[in-house]
Amino acid sequence: MTDGAPPLVQVDRVGRQYRLPRATVFGRPPIVRALSDVSFTLHAGRNLGVVGESGSGKSTLARLVMALERPDTGVVRFNGQDLAALDASALRLARSGFQMVFQDPYGSLDPRRTVGQTVAEPLAVLHGAARAEQRERAVEALGAVGLRDSDLDKYPHEFSGGQRQRIAIARALITRPQLIVADEPVSALDVSVQAQVLNLMQDLQDRYGVTYLFISHDLAVVDLVCDEVLVLQHGVVVERGATREVFNHPQHDYTRTLLAAAPQAEPQSA
Amino acid sequence: MSLLHVADLRVTLQTARGPADALRGVSFTIDRGETVGLIGESGCGKSITALALMGLLPDDARVVGSIRLDGRELVGLDEGVLCTLRGRRIGMVFQEPMTALNPLHTVGHQVAEPLRLHLQLSAGEARQRALQLLERVRVPQAARRLDAYPHQLSGGQRQRVVIAIALACGPDLLIADEPTTALDTTVQREVLDLIAELVAERGMGLLLISHNLAVVARAVRRLMVMYGGIVAEAGPTGSVLQRLAHPYSRALFKSRPRLGLPRGTRLATIPGRVPELADLPVGCPFADRCERVIDACRDALPPAVAVAAAHQARCIRAHEDSAGPR
Numbered sequence: 001m002t003d004g005a006p007p008l009v010q011v012d013r014v015g016r017q018y019r020l021p022r023a024t025v026f027g028r029p030p031i032v033r034a035l036s037d038v039s040f041t042l043h044a045g046r047n048l049g050v051v052g053e054s055g056s057g058k059s060t061l062a063r064l065v066m067a068l069e070r071p072d073t074g075v076v077r078f079n080g081q082d083l084a085a086l087d088a089s090a091l092r093l094a095r096s097g098f099q100m101v102f103q104d105p106y107g108s109l110d111p112r113r114t115v116g117q118t119v120a121e122p123l124a125v126l127h128g129a130a131r132a133e134q135r136e137r138a139v140e141a142l143g144a145v146g147l148r149d150s151d152l153d154k155y156p157h158e159f160s161g162g163q164r165q166r167i168a169i170a171r172a173l174i175t176r177p178q179l180i181v182a183d184e185p186v187s188a189l190d191v192s193v194q195a196q197v198l199n200l201m202q203d204l205q206d207r208y209g210v211t212y213l214f215i216s217h218d219l220a221v222v223d224l225v226c227d228e229v230l231v232l233q234h235g236v237v238v239e240r241g242a243t244r245e246v247f248n249h250p251q252h253d254y255t256r257t258l259l260a261a262a263p264q265a266e267p268q269s270a
Numbered sequence: 271m272s273l274l275h276v277a278d279l280r281v282t283l284q285t286a287r288g289p290a291d292a293l294r295g296v297s298f299t300i301d302r303g304e305t306v307g308l309i310g311e312s313g314c315g316k317s318i319t320a321l322a323l324m325g326l327l328p329d330d331a332r333v334v335g336s337i338r339l340d341g342r343e344l345v346g347l348d349e350g351v352l353c354t355l356r357g358r359r360i361g362m363v364f365q366e367p368m369t370a371l372n373p374l375h376t377v378g379h380q381v382a383e384p385l386r387l388h389l390q391l392s393a394g395e396a397r398q399r400a401l402q403l404l405e406r407v408r409v410p411q412a413a414r415r416l417d418a419y420p421h422q423l424s425g426g427q428r429q430r431v432v433i434a435i436a437l438a439c440g441p442d443l444l445i446a447d448e449p450t451t452a453l454d455t456t457v458q459r460e461v462l463d464l465i466a467e468l469v470a471e472r473g474m475g476l477l478l479i480s481h482n483l484a485v486v487a488r489a490v491r492r493l494m495v496m497y498g499g500i501v502a503e504a505g506p507t508g509s510v511l512q513r514l515a516h517p518y519s520r521a522l523f524k525s526r527p528r529l530g531l532p533r534g535t536r537l538a539t540i541p542g543r544v545p546e547l548a549d550l551p552v553g554c555p556f557a558d559r560c561e562r563v564i565d566a567c568r569d570a571l572p573p574a575v576a577v578a579a580a581h582q583a584r585c586i587r588a589h590e591d592s593a594g595p596r
Contacts (some may be wrong), residue, residue, distance in 0.1 A: 053454040053455070053456065053457075054425070054454055160543060160544075161312070162543070190311035190312050190481055190544075191311060191481060191482070191483070191522055191525055191526055192311060192521070192522060192525045192539065192540045193311075193543075194525075194527070195525035195526070195527070195537035195538065195539045195540075196539045198527065198537060199536045199537055199539060202534060202536065203536075217454065217455060218527070219529060220526070220527040220528050220529045220531075221527050223527070223529050223530065223531065223533075224527045224531050224533065224534075224535060224537075225533070225534075226533070227533060243533065244533070247529060247530075257456055258455065258456065259529075261455040261456040261458070261459045262455060262529060263455070263458070263459075263482065263484035263485045263488070264484055264488075264528065264529070
């Protein structure tokens with residue numbers, strides 16, 4: 001991080017609310033505040049974990065950072081640029097800097113496209129890259145996640161859950177992004193596969209300098225991967241700080257509840 | 271006599287790649303009031319075990335071996351007889367509370383259904399009993415919830431309703447397949463505590479199936495670890511966690527992320543991947559991924575070796591270090 005350079009992501013007092021369907025014909029539609037007044041700064045190389053239960057606003061936050069939605073209030077800046085102020089083509093260009101990995105590797109890959117097409121898609125869309133270059137970069141990205149060249153022409157159904165998540169990561173990597181927003185990337189995976197994918201994500205960080213915004217309900221995973229953590233409850237940040245500090249000395253009751261509920265099995269506890 | 275006695279259970283499924291042995295000689299017992307956890311990863315055979323116990327395997331599956339409930343053989347019973355047992359003697363809780371409930375019927379209707387079907391209660395009696403059940407599983411405002419539809423409830427409440435249905439007829443055995451996987455951690459603990467409380471109160475046997483070692487470990491007295499269609503290790507929970515006598519149990523345990531690991535730690539991984547059912551080798555299914563493999567491992571399925579009191583592991587090298595913990 002050079003002095004004076006803007007932080008990778010700066011989220012400043014962001015709020016987002018959704019209108020629910022009307023309950024009665026003449027009534028006002030009820031409104032849900034998914035996020036209220038959320039602020040944080042994400043520096044390059046310092047992974048940030050976002051924890052909280054279903055409905056706490058974790059995924060809304062991910063969508064805002066990915067500029068898939070605009071905040072109702074506040075600003076999301078990527079490398080100092082207000083994403084909501086960009087026009088469509090400038091936003092498209094900016095998108096190569098941040099990519100996303102989703103939770104469900106079965107739902108996030110198009111079953112009718114080959115792995116090569118899926119992985120190279122961001123290049124085609126964002127840069128209009130030539131066919132040959134797309135293929136070359138796809139091979140490179142697949143190699144980075146431990147898959148083979150020959151996997152390029154296969155379809156998603158030929159792969160296990162863990163391999164599919166590798167494919168999703170390869171697709172995120174192909175634009176050489178600075179930031180990957182990972183929304184529960186390992187929670188659908190078996191324990192031993194989870195370990196492989198977590199190791200891979202950390203290796204990729206070392207090798208390519210990518211930074212993660214890591215959304216998870218699993219505190220142990222966040223503890224392992226993230227330097228800093230943000231605890232969300234009902235759309236409000238209740239606690240924020242260095243992961244080790246927050247988990248060892250939680251200040252907020254909600255953080256304590258989450259920590260107490262985290263399942264643990266240690267030999268001596270039995 | 272044990273409540274449930276499973277002996278040398280073998281299940282062969284018809285797959286696109288030909289017949290595949292999903293269970294290859296599974297044996298265990300569950301006594302009344304006993305809680306048993308079954309853990310393993312996708313494809314190890316844990317859900318097939320549950321389906322076999324309930325007689326819900328696909329029609330073309332071949333089942334050999336014995337499943338006795340209170341001494342009565344279930345293998346080979348016809349569907350009509352099984353229907354009188356399912357929901358009556360054996361209660362089931364499934365993973366997805368959203369798909370386990372019928373979105374078109376009220377919660378009260380669905381809790382009352384087994385009562386009317388198995389116990390021939392009248393509509394009024396069944397509704398009354400359904401209310402008691404919802405109160406027992408601590409669904410808030412139970413009386414109002416009777417007429418609610420599943421989509422109006424939260425995930426945790428839905429799972430409580432599914433538990434109420436499973437308990438409705440006072441079963442002897444409760445089978446819970448990943449009952450908390452879809453729930454938040456805090457709700458997860460409440461649901462597990464509720465199940466434990468009900469099992470103790472009614473003296474049921476419990477088979478709790480999960481891929482999450484930590485979730486299961488604190489809820490059960492005995493643990494079984496499955497891999498490749500066999501029970502790789504089984505014993506009292508404390509003994510299993512202390513010894514981890516089977517190399518797979520040990521590898522699985524080591525690969526979990528846990529709170530307090532230094533940032534950036536690389537987790538221990540198991541090389542390779544779970545073999546497909548159709549590709550299972552003749553010998554130990556874990557041989558290709560095991561760091562302690564010797565030639566003899568590949569000759570035949572390893573027998574169960576006693577490593578401690580009531581604790582066995584299906585590893586021919588398990589006895590070598592059974593003396594000391596890990």
